[in-house]
Amino acid sequence: MKDNSTLFSKFLNGNLIVQIFIGIVLGVIVALISKELAMSISILGTLFVGALKAIAPILVFVLVATSIATKQIGVETNIKPIITLYLFGTFLAALTAVIFSFIFPVKLVLLEAVSSDLIPPDSVIDVLKDVLFKMVDNPVNALVTGNFIGILVWAIAIGIAMHYSSAETKNLFHDVSTGITKIVAFIIRLAPFGIFGLVAGTFAQTGIDALLSYSKLLGVLVGTMLFIAFVTNPIIVFLKTKKNPFPLIFTCIKDSAITAFFTRSSAANIPVNMNLCKKLGLHEDTYSVSIPLGATTNMAGAAVTITVLTLATVNTLGIEVDIATALLLSVISALAACGASGVAGGSLLLIPLACSLFGISNDIAMQVVAIGFIIGVIQDSLETALNSSTDVIFTAACDLK
Template sequence: MNQNTSLLARVANGSLVLQIIVGIILGVVIASISTSAAGNVAFLGDLFVGALKAIAPVLVFVLVASSIANQKVGSHTNMRPIITLYLIGTFAAAITAVIFSFLFPTTLLLATGIEGSNPPQGIGEVLNTLLFKVVDNPVNALMTGNYIGILVWGVGLGLAMHRASDASKAMLSDLSDAVSSIVRFVIRLAPIGIFGLVAATFATTGFSALSGYAQLLAVLVGAMLFIALVVNPLIVYLKIKRNPYPLVFKCLRQSGVTAFFTRSSAANIPVNMSLCEELKLHKDTYSVSIPLGATINMGGAAITITVLTLAAAHTLGIHVDFMTAILLSVVAAVSACGASGVAGGSLLLIPLACSLFGISNDVAMQVVAVGFIIGVIQDSAETALNSSTDVVFTAAACEAAENAEQKES
C-alpha cells in the first residue's frame, strides 16, 4: 500500500511536461498499432477537454471578481501595456503572413463542403457580435463560454464588492483558491487527456489528406513559428531588455504544447493561469489579461486569415500590390481580434478578407473548406501560438513594470 502511495505521489509531483511527452508518444504508438484501440481511448481526450472547458468560465469569473474586490488602493495591474503588446503582436503576425505569402506564393486546390455556414458580411458585424456579447446574461455567458461577457460581469461584481466587508472579500478569495485547486487537479490529468487526443487524431484523421496542401501548411506553420521564435522574442526583448528565450520556451513548452492538442484557447485558460502562478506574476494582472488574451490576442488567427486570402488571390490570378496587402493586414488584425465572437473562429472570417479583392463568396467559402481540411494542423498551431503568447506578453509587461519600479526606488 505504501509503495502504491509512493508511486502515485511521484507521479503527482513529477514533471508535467515530461509526462505529456510520454502521453504523446504512447498516443502515436497505440494509433499505429491498432486503430480500434485508439478509438477506444479517444474518450480520455474528450473528458480532459470537457473538464477544462467546464472549469474555465467559473475560474475566470471568480478569479477576476476576487482580484478586483481584494485589490489594494494604489496597486497597478499593468493592463494597458499588456493590451498594447497584444495589438502589436497581432498586427506583426498579419504583416509576417503577408511577407511569407509574397515570398512563397501558394495555389489552392479549391474544395467544397461548407454548405450552411454563415460568415460575417463585414467588420461592423464582427464588432456588433462582440458588443452584444458584452451585455450577455451572466448565467448564459458562463454556460456558453462567452469570455467577453464573463470578464465584464466579473469586473462589475469585483468593483461592486470592493467596498464590501472584509468577511465577504475573504469568502470570495477562499472561493477563488478553491476553484484554483480544482484547476490544478484537472491540469495534472493533462498527460492522460493528451494521450487520448493524440491517439484519436492519428487514428481517425491521419495526415495523408494533408499532402496536397503541403506548401500551404508550410507557409502557415512557418509564419507562426517565425512569430513564436523571432518576432515575439524581439518584442519581449525590447520590453524587458534581457534574453527573452527562457521565458518564450517555457511558455511554448507548458502552454503551447497543451493548446496544440486541445485546440481550444478557452480550454487552455486554466493551464495559462497555472503557468502565470508558477512564474509568480501578479494575480490581479493575469486573472484579467489571460482570459482577455484568449479573446483579442489572435496572432495565429491573423496569419490564417492573411495567408489563405492571399493564396485565394494568387490562385485566381489577382494581382495584389504591397500596399493593398498592408491594408489586408489591418483588416486581418481587426478581424482576428473579433474571431472569438464568430462561430467557427478565424476560418469564417476569410470571406470578409477575400471581399477586399472582389473574390466571390462562393469561392471564398471553398477557401474556408480548404481551411477545415488542413485544420488538424492549422488550428492546432494557431491555438498554440495564440495561447502561449498570452503568457509571454503578460509576463513581459509584469517584469517591465517591476524593473521600472526598482529604478524609481
C-alpha cells in the same frame, strides 16, 4: 493498496510534458495497430476536451471578477501597456503573415464539399456588432454558451461593483477562485489520457496523408508562427525592456506553449500561465487580469491563420494584391482575430470575412474553411500555443520587477 497509492502519487508529481509525449506516442501506435480500437479510445479525448470547455467559462469569470474585487486600492497594474502590446502584436502578426505569403505563395486545391451549417460574418461591421451584442449578453447565457466576451464584461462589472465590499466577501471571492483553479489544475493533470485519445482518434480518421497533401500551406503557417515566436516577439520584448529577451521567450515556450499546443485552449491554459507569471515574479494584481484578458483578445496565431489562408485563396484565383490592400488585410485580420474566441469555429470561420475584401464569394471562402479544418490538427494547436505563450511574454515585458 499502498503500491497503487504510490503509483498515483508518482503520476500526479511526474513531468506533465513527458507524460503527454508518451500519450502521443501510444496514440499513434494504437491508431496504426487498430482503427476500431483507436476510435473507441478517442472517447478519452472527447471527455478531456469536454471537461476543459465546461470549466473554462467559469474559470475566466471567477478569476477576472476576483482579481478586480480584491485588488488593493492605489496599486498600479500596468494593464494599459499590456493591452497595447496585445493589439500591436496581433497586427504585426497579420503583417508578418502577409510578407510570408508574398515570399512563399501557395495555391490551394479547393474542395467540393462545403459545410452548409457554418455561417460566417459578412463584414467588419457585422463582427463589431456581434462583439457588442455579446458584451450585453445575459451572464448566465454567456456562461452556458461559452461567450467569453460577455463573460469578461460581466466579470469586470461584478469585480468593480464588489471592489468596495467587506473583507469577508473578498475572502469568499478568493476562496472560490482558489477552488476553481485547483479543479482546472486537476483536469490538466489528466491531459496525458486526453491527448492519448485525441491522437488515436485523429490518426485513425485522417492518417498522415491528409496532412501531407497540404504540406506547403502548413509550412507557411508554421513558418510564420515560428518567426513570430522567435523573431518578432523577442524584438518587441527587447524594445520594451532593453534586455536579452530569449530567456523569457524560451521559459514561456517551455512552460506555456507546449501545454497549450496539446490542450488547444487558451482559456484552459490560464492556470498554467498564472503559475508561470508567479514563477517569474510578476505582480499578481497585473497578471490576474492580463492573463484572462489575453486569452480572449491576444490572438497573433489567429491573425496569421486568417491572413495566410486568405492570401492562399487570392493567389489560387489569380487576384492581384497591392501594398495598400495588403495593409488593409492586416488590419481586418487583426480586428477579426480579436473576436475569434467568440465565434464558433474560431479563426477559421473568419476567413470569409477577410476574403470578402477581394470580392471572393462565400462559396469559395467556405471551401478554404474546410481545408482549414483538415489541417487544424497542427494549425490550431500551434496557433493556440503562440497565442497563450505570448500572453505571458507581453505581461512579463511590461511588469517585470
